[in-house]
Amino acid sequence: xxxxxxxxxxxxxxxxxxxxxxxxxxxxxxxxxVLALVxxxxxxxxxxxxxxxxxxxxxxxxxxxxxxxxxxRNPRDAALLGIQMCYQDLALIDCLDVTTNIFLGRExxxxxxxxxxxLSFKKMRMESIRHLKDLGIELQNVREKVKNLxxxxxxxxxxxxxxxWGMRLVILDEPTAALGVREASRVNDLIKSLKQxxxxxxxxxxxxxxxxxxxxxxxxxxxxKKVGEKIIKETDGDEVVKLxxxxxxxxxxxx
Amino acid sequence: xxxxxxxxxxSRVFLAVIGLLLLSSLLSVLSPHFLTVSNILNVLRQISxxxxxxxxxxxxxxxxxxxxxxxxxxxxxxxxxxxxxxHGVSMYLAVLAGIMIGGVCGFLxxxxxxxxxxxxxxxxxxxxxxxxxxxxxVITEGRPIYGLPAQFGFxxxxxxxxxxxxxxIMILLYLIGHIHLSYVKTGMYFYATGGNEEAARVAGVxxxxxxxxxxxxxxxxxxLAGMILASRLVSIEPLAGLGYELDAxxxxxIGGANLYGGEGSLLGTLIGAIITGVLRNGLNLLDVSxxxxxxxxxxxxxxxxxxxxxxxKS
Numbered sequence: 182x183x184x185x186x187x188x189x190x191x192x193x194x195x196x197x198x199x200x201x202x203x204x205x206x207x208x209x210x211x212x213x214x215v216l217a218l219v220x221x222x223x224x225x226x227x228x229x230x231x232x233x234x235x236x237x238x239x240x241x242x243x244x245x246x247x248x249x250x251x252x253x254r255n256p257r258d259a260a261l262l263g264i265q266m267c268y269q270d271l272a273l274i275d276c277l278d279v280t281t282n283i284f285l286g287r288e289x290x291x292x293x294x295x296x297x298x299x300l301s302f303k304k305m306r307m308e309s310i311r312h313l314k315d316l317g318i319e320l321q322n323v324r325e326k327v328k329n330l331x332x333x334x335x336x337x338x339x340x341x342x343x344x345x346w347g348m349r350l351v352i353l354d355e356p357t358a359a360l361g362v363r364e365a366s367r368v369n370d371l372i373k374s375l376k377q378x379x380x381x382x383x384x385x386x387x388x389x390x391x392x393x394x395x396x397x398x399x400x401x402x403x404x405x406k407k408v409g410e411k412i413i414k415e416t417d418g419d420e421v422v423k424l425x426x427x428x429x430x431x432x433x434x435x436x
Numbered sequence: 437x438x439x440x441x442x443x444x445x446x447s448r449v450f451l452a453v454i455g456l457l458l459l460s461s462l463l464s465v466l467s468p469h470f471l472t473v474s475n476i477l478n479v480l481r482q483i484s485x486x487x488x489x490x491x492x493x494x495x496x497x498x499x500x501x502x503x504x505x506x507x508x509x510x511x512x513x514x515x516x517x518x519x520x521x522x523h524g525v526s527m528y529l530a531v532l533a534g535i536m537i538g539g540v541c542g543f544l545x546x547x548x549x550x551x552x553x554x555x556x557x558x559x560x561x562x563x564x565x566x567x568x569x570x571x572x573x574v575i576t577e578g579r580p581i582y583g584l585p586a587q588f589g590f591x592x593x594x595x596x597x598x599x600x601x602x603x604x605i606m607i608l609l610y611l612i613g614h615i616h617l618s619y620v621k622t623g624m625y626f627y628a629t630g631g632n633e634e635a636a637r638v639a640g641v642x643x644x645x646x647x648x649x650x651x652x653x654x655x656x657x658x659x660l661a662g663m664i665l666a667s668r669l670v671s672i673e674p675l676a677g678l679g680y681e682l683d684a685x686x687x688x689x690i691g692g693a694n695l696y697g698g699e700g701s702l703l704g705t706l707i708g709a710i711i712t713g714v715l716r717n718g719l720n721l722l723d724v725s726x727x728x729x730x731x732x733x734x735x736x737x738x739x740x741x742x743x744x745x746x747x748x749k750s
Contacts, residue, residue, distance in 0.1 A: 256638050276631040276698035285628060286640035288621050298621040
């Protein structure tokens with residue numbers, strides 16, 4: 182990791198009542214890296230990414246972006262720091278078309294009479310076609326309403342929206358879970374192509390085949406603790422499965 | 437052009453347009469009086485008040501809300517305006533004050549809905565419906581206000597190049613609203629808020645402000661309709677606008693608005709209002725009793741919305 186860290190978490194802990202969801206977790210994300218977060222159900226993956234994206238405040242711990250400590254109190258804070266969580270259903274507005282969704286909040290407008298912002302539909306359409314093509318996405322019609330798209334297409338639009346907004350870190354929670362084989366591989370290819378756009382990705386997945394395809398590094402959580410961290414090229418499925426289930430290093434894993 | 441046609445066919449307005457055309461051709465065959473300029477202008481003038489109320493209603497429905505208070509707000513604004521006029525306040529000032537009162541009612545509705553009270557729009561506007569009607573009764577002591585200045589009556593009674601002024605006001609307001617909702621950034625934000633409030637918020641849309649403006653717009657359009665009504669009758673009664681909320685909702689829904697938010701258009705609402713107006717007018721011309729007319733209007737609402745729902749599934 183010669184290019185330094187984009188983000189570093191230090192000693193993140195979070196309890197819900199008596200349940201210790203996260204215990205003293207350290208995590209680093211490098212520039213232009215795809216980091217996979219794996220672990221069994223209830224291992225703390227979702228809680229961890231919610232802390233990063235500002236949806237949950239940790240009880241303890243510090244977050245650094247490029248070695249500067251930052252406070253992430255809500256999703257807006259995270260967005261301003263260039264961090265965006267991509268929820269498949271939460272991020273898009275069904276009744277609006279693809280272009281409007283990509284540009285929502287940052288529309289291209291023409292100001293009339295000094296006060297009224299008329300939407301420049303044509304410009305935004307051209308720009309979104311160009312941007313999607315850039316990411317290798319062919320969409321027949323950017324004027325299609327998002328609700329008419331398939332799950333995979335929606336996921337792709339949500340991710341490309343984050344990319345277009347100049348996000349530096351995109352977080353995906355099981356992006357391929359509900360998708361067919363072809364759609365899943367499209368999403369996976371998109372994740373890989375984000376690296377060329379100078380965007381790092383944290384991806385939560387249960388599908389180790391997908392993890393080995395898209396990720397550079399994998400971090401394993403178990404019972405709220407980080408129990409393993411491997412470079413993808415230096416590990417294999419068996420080792421990762423053992424880390425997830427705790428078959429090896431069991432003395433270290435469960436407190 | 438082909439593009440526009442395709443877009444039209446895709447939209448929920450399409451069905452309303454077809455319905456209106458079918459209805460009109462049927463009525464023009466059945467009654468020789470239907471397709472005359474004077475009858476058409478008459479229908480448009482009759483619907484103008486409901487149609488103006490339905491503008492604000494459409495805004496509110498697009499954000500996923502509902503405004504049951506429009507009929508009462510209409511009465512309260514008109515009653516206040518009329519009261520001031522009859523107590524020596526100049527006509528323009530009184531009209532302005534009445535319209536402002538509508539805006540204030542809308543603002544209060546919004547406060548209950550968007551602040552931490554987080555009241556469901558149905559309940560908040562139901563409360564305002566009762567308060568508005570009650571205040572109208574208090575101010576008038578339950579009696580109509582007669583004898584408004586003749587000058588005031590000219591507004592809604594007048595014509596401009598042969599077209600009744602209320603119809604012109606209606607068309608002008610629809611034009612402004614349509615341009616706003618379809619082509620302006622802040623207009624699009626109403627759809628974004630109604631479609632997925634959380635996502636809109638995360639994207640930087642001030643959803644609370646959007647919802648607030650929807651209720652304020654609704655208050656203003658209700659008050660404007662109240663002024664038109666008072667001007668047409670040169671008097672106002674505290675029970676004016678009773679049931680307008682339902683007619684306005686019906687117009688919006690026939691025009692393709694979705695009560696779950698995110699969908700609807702003013703073009704559709706206008707056509708919806710015209711359909712109910714034409715239907716009533718046609719049934720009148722055919723000597724159908726007003727009791728049956730209500731039944732027919734209800735059946736039309738049910739069938740239009742069912743066909744829309746089925747079309748969406750296919």
